[in-house]
Amino acid sequence: MINPILIRSDFPILSRTVNGVPLVYFDNAATTQKPTSVIDALSNYYLTINSNVHRGVHRLSMEATEEFEKARISVAKFINAKSSRSIVWTRNTTESINLVAHSWAKKNISKGDKIVVSQLEHHSNLVPWQQIAMERDAQLVIIPISDEGVLDLSNIDVLLDSSTKLLAITHISNALGTINPVKDLISLARKHDAFVLVDGAQSAPHLPIDVQDLDCDFFVFSGHKMLGPTGIGVLYTKEEILLDMDPFLTGGEMVMQVWDQKASWNDLPMKFEAGTPNIADVIAFGSAISYLENLGMDNVRKHEIDLTKYALEALSKIDGLNLLGPCDTNNQAGVISFDISSIHPHDVGTFLDQRGIAIRTGHHCSMPLMHRLNLPATARASFYIYNTFEEVDKLVDSIVGAIEFFGK
Ligand code: PMP
Numbered sequence: 001m002i003n004p005i006l007i008r009s010d011f012p013i014l015s016r017t018v019n020g021v022p023l024v025y026f027d028n029a030a031t032t033q034k035p036t037s038v039i040d041a042l043s044n045y046y047l048t049i050n051s052n053v054h055r056g057v058h059r060l061s062m063e064a065t066e067e068f069e070k071a072r073i074s075v076a077k078f079i080n081a082k083s084s085r086s087i088v089w090t091r092n093t094t095e096s097i098n099l100v101a102h103s104w105a106k107k108n109i110s111k112g113d114k115i116v117v118s119q120l121e122h123h124s125n126l127v128p129w130q131q132i133a134m135e136r137d138a139q140l141v142i143i144p145i146s147d148e149g150v151l152d153l154s155n156i157d158v159l160l161d162s163s164t165k166l167l168a169i170t171h172i173s174n175a176l177g178t179i180n181p182v183k184d185l186i187s188l189a190r191k192h193d194a195f196v197l198v199d200g201a202q203s204a205p206h207l208p209i210d211v212q213d214l215d216c217d218f219f220v221f222s223g224h225k226m227l228g229p230t231g232i233g234v235l236y237t238k239e240e241i242l243l244d245m246d247p248f249l250t251g252g253e254m255v256m257q258v259w260d261q262k263a264s265w266n267d268l269p270m271k272f273e274a275g276t277p278n279i280a281d282v283i284a285f286g287s288a289i290s291y292l293e294n295l296g297m298d299n300v301r302k303h304e305i306d307l308t309k310y311a312l313e314a315l316s317k318i319d320g321l322n323l324l325g326p327c328d329t330n331n332q333a334g335v336i337s338f339d340i341s342s343i344h345p346h347d348v349g350t351f352l353d354q355r356g357i358a359i360r361t362g363h364h365c366s367m368p369l370m371h372r373l374n375l376p377a378t379a380r381a382s383f384y385i386y387n388t389f390e391e392v393d394k395l396v397d398s399i400v401g402a403i404e405f406f407g408k
Contacts, residue, residue, distance in 0.1 A: 002295060002303040004388045010035040010291075011386055021356035024391045029174050029202060029335050029382035030360055031224045034288070038227055041287040045280040053279055054253065054270070068279055071286030072269075078289050079200075079219060080210040081236050085268040088235040088242070089277055093201040094124040096220035096235035097168075099272065100197055101128040103245040104218075105166065108195070111137040113165040116194075118143040118151055118180070119372050120173040123365045125199040129168055138165070145372065149176040149325045156188065164194040171203035175364040175378065176325035177308075177335030179203075186215055195241075201225060204234075205384075206304060206333050208297040211236055226292060228285035231278050242268050249274035300385055304334035307383045307392060311336055314396045320403055324378055334383035337364075340399070343406045345379040351402040357395055 008014050011033045016023050025033060045067070051060035053068045069084070076084040090096045109115065115129045119142055133140040141159050144152045160167060167189045172179050182198055189196045197218035203209060204219075205226035211219050218241075223232040237245070247254055247265060254274040256264045265271040292300065308329050315323055315338060324337040340348060349361035360380045363370045370376060381395055 002299045002385055004303070004386050007295075007386045008388075010037070012036060012039075014386060018356040018358070019354055024355075024357040024387075024394055026381040026383065026387065026391070026395065027358045027360045028205075028384040028387075029225070029364075029380065031230070032205065032227050032384050033386065034227055034229065035291055037291055038229065038284045038287045041284040042229060042280050045283050050280075052276055064279060064283075067283045067286070068277070071282045071289070074286045074289045074293075075234055076236075078209070078293065079204065079236060080212050082212060083239060086236050086239050086242065088237065088269045088272040089282055090220075090233040090235050091231055091278070092224070092233035093199065093220045093222045094233075096218075096233050097124055097128050097197070097199070099235055099248045100218050100220075100237075101132050103248045103272070104195075104241065105129075105132045106136070107246060109136045109138050109165050112163065113138045114141050114161070114163045115139070116141045116143065116160050116164050116167045116169075118169055119145045119369055120149065120151070120176065120178060120180070121168075121170055121366065121368075122174050122199065122201065123367070124201075125168055125170055125197075126368065129166075139163075142368075143169075145178075145369075148327070149173065149178050149369075149373075150331065151178075151180055153181075156185075160185075160188055160192065160194065162192045164189065164192050166195050166197065168197040168199070170199040170201075172206070172333045172335070173325075173366070173369075174202050174335065175366040175369055175380065176337050177332045177382075178326055179207075179331045179333055181331075182216070183214055190215070202333060202335070205292075205300075206297075207301050217241055223281065223285040223288060226288055228288035229281040232281040232285045235272070239268065242272070245272075247271055247274070251275055253277070295385060303385060304383050305329045307387055307389065308332060308334050308336065310389055311381070311383075311392045311395070314392065315399070318396070318400060318403070321399065324373065324375075335380060336382070337378040337380045339375055339378050340403060343402060345377045347406060348379045348399070348402050351405065352395070352398050355394070355398045355401075357391075357398055359395075 200221040204221035219236040224230040345361035
């Protein structure tokens with residue numbers, strides 16, 4: 001069981017004030033706050049073992065390499081990958097998807113093939129596939145959604161068929177919180193020998209993940225959305241697929257032998273990690289993973305279900321507030337998007353900021369979804385392990401205050 005009051009003492013930023021009142025941080029889908037252990041891991045690296053990895057015979061380099069590779073093993077265990085050779089460090093989810101587009105899709109997608117995505121995608125899991133579809137003369141197919149923001153699978157057998165080469169789908173929508181039935185979709189894709197990329201940017205931080213059980217080919221996520229530093233992302237790929245992929249970037253680190261006119265590639269996963277990696281952030285990300293593992297991902301999910309249920313119930317009673325998304329914690333994560341017809345979302349966000357409450361307003365990098373919902377933007381509150389029921393009360397009271405203020 002999670003005790004957010006205890007957890008909060010690990011997060012120094014949560015004791016600051018904003019506009020004279022205690023900060024309420026509800027923008028966790030954008031990025032999460034960092035516990036002292038992660039901040040310490042970052043500074044300890046620079047204070048005690050700062051050096052380059054993999055190529056040094058001296059003590060500092062050996063210690064840095066050991067910590068760096070330990071973090072890779074932690075991430076592999078965290079998502080139950082068979083081996084840490086399947087874990088490639090990138091800068092973020094966006095770069096991981098671009099790596100797959102460049103190194104896998106260009107080689108495997110041809111004219112007429114289908115790439116299937118959904119109407120819920122973040123631009124990061126849409127624009128790279130638009131580019132590949134244009135370049136390869138492939139077809140980009142979009143799974144539609146219901147008005148509640150749930151995938152409409154009534155026509156899925158037509159959308160996802162034997163001409164599908166890739167299903168690239170978000171596990172959880174960052175804009176609405178919808179949890180997609182990715183396991184069922186992966187089974188269906190398998191029947192057609194299609195490959196599957198799961199965008200786990202919003203799921204790895206909030207749900208237990210088992211990539212072997214999911215049986216996806218690619219799973220991507222970002223460290224900064226799960227207590228880790230910015231600038232570190234993960235690409236998990238089945239080893240046999242990685243072996244067959246071409247490098248993304250070339251240069252130092254990713255080579256085994258270099259001659260005047262050609263080069264051979266390093267072992268996995270270094271073949272995909274050209275240049276000096278983001279060593280300090282990888283090590284600190286390892287600390288973030290330990291922090292989450294100590295809490296237990298089932299407990300993380302349970303806490304978010306409790307907060308989300310509580311918030312949905314209170315928000316649903318506010319006159320003039322329109323809740324978006326499934327409004328059902330069976331298939332909704334700790335993300336609540338809403339619209340107040342009489343107030344622009346940016347005005348709601350600014351009003352809440354005056355009361356120390358940080359929410360996100362805008363299109364959430366999901367413009368096609370906003371077009372589908374016929375909205376320019378939404379207001380979004382997103383929860384994490386340190387959020388409390390009292391903070392949800394403050395949010396609800398402040399939204400009522402905003403409606404009164406702007407209604408006048
Ligand atoms: N996919 C989803 C579902 C996301 O929520 C985000 C971040 N908002 C991304 C991809 C992109 O993540 P990053 O900016 O860390 O690359």
